[in-house]
Amino acid sequence: MKITMKRRAAAWVVALAMLTGLTACGVSESTSELAGSASQSAAQTVDKDPFGKYEEPITLTAVRYLQDGIEFNEGESLENNVWSREYAETLGINLEYAWTTPQSEYAQKLNVSSASDDLPDLMWVDAAQLKRMVEDDQLADLTQVYADYAAPYTNEVLHQDGGSAMESATIGGKLYGLPHIQSGYGSTDVLWIRSDWLEALRLETPETMRDVLEIARAFATQDPDGNGKNDTYGLGVNKGLIAENNLPYAVLDGFFNSYHAYPSIWITDEDGKLAYGGIQPEMKDALADLQKLYAEGVIDPEFGVKDAVKVSENVNAGKVGMFYGYFWNCSSGWLQDGKMNDPSIDWIAVPILSIDDEPAKAMVPFATTYYTVVSKDCANPEAAVKMYNLVLEKMFGETAQPEVYNSTPENLAVFNYAYSYGEPPMKNLDAQQAVVAALESGDASGLSAEQKNYYDNCVAYEESGDLALWGNYMMYGPDGGLGVINEYVSSGNVVTDNYFGAPTDGMAEKNATLQKLQLETFTKIITGSADVDEFDTYVENWKSLGGQQITDEVNEWLAQR
CATH class of the missing domain: 3.40.190.10 (Periplasmic binding protein-like II)
Known part of the structure; x- marks a missing residue:
């Protein structure tokens, strides 16, 4: 849960940076030139499989900010890590970064790229940038590719807030972004x-x-x-x-x-x-x-x-x-x-x-502040949906391996490497209820991998009193902070x-x-x-x-x- 806290804090810092409009560093090379490999080739004809692998690998150009404190294993980088390899091996998608910036410089640099119409295939945008880039006819309409390629679990997660996140990404009846959905309840x-x-x-x-x-x-x-x-x-x-x-x-x-x-x-x-x-x-x-x-x-x-x-x-x-x-x-x-x-x-x-x-x-504030968007010139807009499917499945779905794709046993926050990141809005609340039920019954067989980790920490704290596990217990245990929020939700005592x-x-x-x-x-x-x-x-x-x-x-x- 330390990871979740960092994620919340990082999101707050980025939102503040967006408001301050800090000066960006110069563009390292032309995004338009880098985008050629994906945009100039004809889109491959593939089955509409949410996790289907391209017969011939495709390369997508992208830009993003780097979270404060992001770290890599020795020999790895943003283009060589567990997530870049997963995209390539499972989907046949290679990511090539046109540029990256610190969090505080990202908004301004993307605004410069947008103004010069020098855009990659994939971008992260806030709500204001989403609106402006749609008005400037720079983004792909994702309505149909989402309908065709979104996995059932992806669609479930992206509507778990009642549909507000998806509605916020929809302009003029068309879907232009994939919301990086978070939990307002958190x-x-x-x-x-x-x-x-x-x-x-x-x-x-x-x-x-x-x-x-x-x-x-x-x-x-x-x-x-x-x-x-x-x-x-x-x-x-x-x-x-x-x-x-x-x-x-x-x-x-x-x-x-x-x-x-x-x-x-x-x-x-x-x-x-x-x-x-x-x-x-x-x-x-x-x-x-x-x-x-x-x-x-x-x-x-x-x-x-x-x-x-x-x-x-x-x-x-x-x-x-x-x-x-x-x-x-x-x-x-x-x-x-x-x-x-x-x-x-x-x-x-x-x-x-x-x-x-x-x-x-x-x-309860509206918690979605970022969206993954696709350039209208991208030959494979469905790739963005496939990547999001993979992220949600590997982190939170039935085949999730959080110790590989979220945070390693060495506490390396590898979720930071994923391109489109979101989490089920009810994830932490559901986890607390599941953990407490397992603590009461002694049966942890129905827990997900992530929930089992919280459960094990709670059991260890109850048995040993290890203070290093106290914070986990005060979040996911019977009297933890998430239990209080679950009370709000179950009683309907929330104002959104x-x-x-x-x-x-x-x-x-x-x-x-x-x-x-x-x-x-x-x-x-x-x-x-x-x-x-x-x-x-x-x-x-x-x-x-x-x-x-x-x-x-x-x-x-x-x-x-």
Whole structure:
């Protein structure tokens, strides 16, 4: 699960890089020339087999970013690894990279290639690039090749989110991209609480949001670590406030959700129209309570300059008693490190709790941020679908070998080498339920290879107490973070992002300004440098600075669906 956490963090970093538009390095050689081997030859006539091998090998040109920290075995490279060999041996497809970049430079370099019409056969694009390249008539229509070549399991996975990911890749009724589907449920908050501090102060696990507020106050004022010093904080907060602004650790999305507020998604209002959650009146109530907590010393007065990594250091140093974050926050690099350093630290995962009598609902963002697209000049567009079939099958299907194709026993993240990568949105939730059932029955015969790995780690932790396995247990075990999310899903206590189209013109032009306005206003209110009523001014400014235009655009999109 360490791998899943890295994948989430990597996706966040790339999304941020897309927004910043960093300068790219120069093009190494002409993509158009490299594309000749695939684009100038006539497409082979083959049976419409999702895993059919070409009689004569084909070569596809591609571009991509390299994930931060990507590593290879000695003698291997992006064009010589377990996935490149699998594509060649099973499908008869050779990948030749026209260029690669670091994550932060990819968007700008692809934009340059697109502007000069110097494109390879295969590309990764975000939603804005997808829309623009379709408008510029640069991409192949994949509607028919997907219908002909998508394996049943691929189609199942790509519709496991209710069809939102595929709909987001469809423009004008035509499919132009293969979504790198992820789990929005994996991006919902749980509340992590120091259970040893609860015991030290003789406090019960919270059942309401009022309980949470009082426990946070107690953690800040009643010396839960017993060192006789006033040196602890009740609620950890990072400077980005919400997950879209920083890594999803010590964020406030879940806090806002407890007040029925949804700061970064589009919700459906009582008239059936889309409305931005960050300007709804429920936000004001949550901000008012955060302001009180800050004034009482429950929140670190320096939170405004501390990112998620810095807050994590404070948490692992025993200075913070609770925070909102993702289910994988207990893994290596995060809470796991603190547990290894001080085994007396204990954490529990608690669901988001309501401030009133209405059930709290967890915010579920739209999780697909990238798509594999094919140049309209590519002679074999179906090859992209075949490659995606192979990735999903080898990683998660009935013949999966995750230790070969996902992460090796030496912890080498070979999934990074696959060209089109996605994962079943319900994969981790299903795994947690399967693991818990196997732990209760003692029968692991029905587990997949990946699930069996989680199960074995849980059993080993229960039997040996090996702290290196604690993070795995706190994700997949009976009381883990994924179990909390499964509760959200089974009870229907979720609110999904109802806009999943390409960025509108207003979003492209105004989103950065509006996000900055929101962050600055919320920070001022929390710290008390602005009155809570400043929220009303923020709402009006948000609308006048482009928010109303965007609202009109997303509702036009809704009307056309």
